[in-house]
Amino acid sequence: MESTHPPKQLDSLLSEIPEAHVIGLTSRPVADITLDSRKAQEDTLFVAVRGTQADGHSFIEKAIALGANVILCETLPAQLTPEVTYIQVPDSARAMGLLASAFYGYPSRAFNLIGVTGTNGKTSVATLLFRMFRALGYRCGLISTVQNQIEEEVIPTAHTTPDAITLNALLADMQRQKCSHVFMEVSSHAVAQQRVAGLTFCGGIFTNITHDHLDFHGTFDNYIKAKKGFFDQLPKKAFALVNIDDRRGAVMVQNTAAQVETYSLQTMATFKGKLLSETLYGMHMELNGQEVWFRLIGRFNAYNLLAVYGAAVLLGEASEEALAVLSELQSPPGRFEQVPSAQKVVGIVDYAHTPDALLNVLETITHLRQGNEQIITVVGCGGNRDAEKRPKMAAIASKLSDRVILTSDNPRFEEPQVILDQMLAGVPLVDHKRVAVVANRREAIYQACAEAQPGDIVLIAGKGHETYQEIKGVKFDFDDRAVLREAFAAMGK
Known part of the structure; x- marks a missing residue:
């Protein structure tokens, strides 16, 4: 920009x-x-x-x-x-953030800027907050993995958090368009690389932390420190809302000057939730004593809803009104997104690209299936990224699925077969007969659909909302949701 x-x-x-x-x-x-x-x-x-x-x-x-x-x-x-x-x-890098903020007239001071950090859930929480506050009548901005947005205007994105100059230019545009609230994913890379230096946040949200991005941070401790660094920088007048069920939730706010608030499904917290019942079409929850039916699915989304509800209340919204709006919202694109089929095969596309995220999605599907439906999982791992999670993700998929097809994600500059061999190494020998390796992602999705019977659940994991596949520096058009629809139609399913 x-x-x-x-x-x-x-x-x-x-x-x-x-x-x-x-x-x-x-x-x-x-x-x-x-x-x-x-x-x-x-x-x-x-x-x-x-x-x-x-x-x-x-x-x-x-x-x-x-x-x-x-x-x-x-x-x-x-x-x-x-x-x-x-x-x-x-x-x-830090000086650039401070200068960029000053050059653009300190735009982050002109509205309520909320940062969301954590391994999983950042996009869902930021997007739901954006949709919720727009429904409540505010002018809003969104900075996320999926897209940047000012009201209805969509601005393409290349990184979870843009560089400090691009970011302040975008925030200045949001200020000119009179946004009152801006919701922003804050990645560990952004904190470590000082991309958010010079910004004034009025609140920060911590979702969870699990194994990810060790290719960049080197160690898990460095990854934790990067996430914690965001809360260390929050001002005294801001709030720090943390998932206290995550064992590192308390660590995140050890040194923050912000007002610490908590959310939980398991223990006493500022915002306490209880999952009462769930189906493939929604869930019934109790939040701070109020019962609500939500359209989102899964225990991981119960946490996301708690975070969004808590942030809305901390931003001054009435509890009942916040819950009423939240009950009408649906998941962001590529997050447990269902693709219907004529023969009642349940297609699900999800961005799960970490071991914990894949575990959450598969445990949710396992919990929600009602009989002998097969779970058929198509999953890969990105190239030039943390290789340690590859065998772990394949192990989780093979443990919780009836059938697994390992395939390419975004191989980038790595050879797909090398990635697939590393994934397959995590599958116990006894499960190899239920696991196929199909490097071509389109063919893998078609094979999963061919094997599915009415009532079966086909999960396509890893890319979610993405509309490309990156191979040798080139981004080719590829959308899991479109390919899944195409496969269902081609097979009359």
Whole structure:
């Protein structure tokens, strides 16, 4: 998102980073801030960030050649250009967040900004809050894995949390469109990479934490610290709403200055829920003594509903009105999304791409099936991501399914067969006869549908809402839901 914001004076922006060492003029205009040297032009502030794929310091000279006259960096170039102002800081990613917030006029202070973090449930909680507050009459913004949205306008997304410049530009747009509430997924990557530095949150929600993203964080402890870092940064006037049933829920808020509130299905909490009954079409719950029927399914969604209800009350909404609106809402795209068939085969597409998420979905399906229906699961694991979860996910699928078809997810730059071999290694030998390996995802979905009888449940897990498959750097059109419908129709099911 390129800047359409009026220029700011550099010296006013520098007040945000007192630790900076500045060489050159500070009384000069800044018309734009960018991470991409190719987008540099006159009066551009170029930020050199050390990324996982490339080091921005290597592109400083290119940015200057294109007109950038302010450079933010951690290490100064060997040769300095006299006409250029250099800002040296210990952490350019953090400084970028602070400068971007100031450049765009501190947009996060203009509305209620709520951050949702955790391994599973972020998208569901953020999306349900967005839908709920719009139904309550507010103008809202959403920043999520599925999409960014300002009221009805959908803005494509590439990351769970955009970089700090893109993020503040988006928030400034939400401010211009008079949003009063913005709901945002906050990934562990975003915290670790300082993408949310400089933002003012009025609330944070913790859903849960399980094994994920170890390819990036290295260790589970580092992953926990990244999630906890979000709550460490919350201001005193904010709320921190945590799932106290997760054994790390209390850890998340050990050092927060925010007002700590809790939600639970198992113990005393600010927001206490009880799952009374459930079917494949919804569930009956009690929340803080009030009984409500919801359209969402599964114990994991019971937690999501509690989080949404709790956040709404903490944001000042009346309990009864919040529950009335929440009872009408449906799951976000690709989250336990049902695809009907003429022969009553139950098709379910879910984003479950972690061991815990897959376990939650399969346990829900197992609990809800009423007789001898088969559970047929199609699942894969993404390439160039945490490899430790691959055998675990295959083991869970084989344990809780009658039939499993292991297939490609987004192999990216890995060979699909290598990923599948690692998954298959997690399946006990006794279960191998119930597990097939079909690398082509379309063929795997077709095979699952061919094997399904009326009443059986076909779960397509891992990609959910995604409308592409990424192979060798290319994104090909692929939507599990569309392929599942197509397979059902082709087989007269």
